[in-house]
Amino acid sequence: MNILIWTGVILIGGTGSVARFLLDGAISAATAGRDFPLGTMAVNISGALILGLLTGLALSHTQALLAGTAAVGSYTTFSTWMLETQRLAEERQHRKAIANVAVSLVLGVAAAALGQLIGVHL
Numbered sequence: 138m139n140i141l142i143w144t145g146v147i148l149i150g151g152t153g154s155v156a157r158f159l160l161d162g163a164i165s166a167a168t169a170g171r172d173f174p175l176g177t178m179a180v181n182i183s184g185a186l187i188l189g190l191l192t193g194l195a196l197s198h199t200q201a202l203l204a205g206t207a208a209v210g211s212y213t214t215f216s217t218w219m220l221e222t223q224r225l226a227e228e229r230q231h232r233k234a235i236a237n238v239a240v241s242l243v244l245g246v247a248a249a250a251l252g253q254l255i256g257v258h259l
């Protein structure tokens with residue numbers, strides 16, 4: 138990999154993480170007082186849609202690296218999703234913890250499939 142690709146990964150990755158921070162914060166503020174992590178869920182589902190779209194577009198290796206790994210990889214957050222699920226379970230909010238996992242998986246897979254379908258037709 139050359140310096141331009143590394144620079145692209147750094148800049149695009151930074152942009153993805155800032156976008157995640159802003160969207161999660163906006164949704165969390167709009168749903169204040171709820172124990173359910175809707176912000177993280179929205180970020181991860183929208184990220185699955187975007188990654189599905191990119192997959193459907195059949196990008197080159199470099200394009201997929203920059204768009205998929207740098208942008209979407211820094212935008213979505215598996216670790217926060219798991220930490221929030223674990224926190225719900227620790228607080229004995231087991232239904233919410235299970236719902237967080239189940240809804241995220243079902244909607245995430247559906248969003249990825251929809252994104253791929255859209256990408257194939259572009």
